[in-house]
Amino acid sequence: MTDAxxxxxxxxxxxxxxxxxxxxxxxxxxxxxxVIADGLVSVNGQVEVRRGRQLNTGDVVEIGGTSARVVKG
Structure with a gap:
């Protein structure tokens, strides 16, 4: 996993x-x-299959080796 x-x-x-x-x-x-239904997305290291999953500040989403962190804008 790369840096988010x-x-x-x-x-x-x-x-x-x-x-x-x-x-x-x-x-x-x-x-x-x-991609979510196929199990290709993880949130905080856990595979997530719910597209409506609520993400909060600090959560890290990973897909295909790329990670993005939720931050308050």
């Missing part, structure tokens, strides 16, 4: 699918649905 880059969010939390798009880790909501 910080991705600021406006609110206190964000859904996993939205965060993947915000962090430019995927191209579209449809792609988010696919």
């Amino acid at each position: 880059f910080d991705v600021p969010i406006r609110d206190d939390s964000i859904r996993l699918g939205q965060f993947l798009k915000l962090a430019s880790l995927i191209e579209s909501g449809a792609e988010a649905k696919e």
Whole structure:
């Protein structure tokens, strides 16, 4: 795992699918649905299959060897 880059969010939390798009880790909501359903996304080291999973400040999302950290913007 590489060092995570910080991705600021406006609110206190964000859904996993939205965060993947915000962090430019995927191209579209449809792609988010696919990669999450296929078990390719992990949150804090655990595979996550719920696109609606709420992420909070400090959570680290990883996909394909790239990691992004949720930070308060």
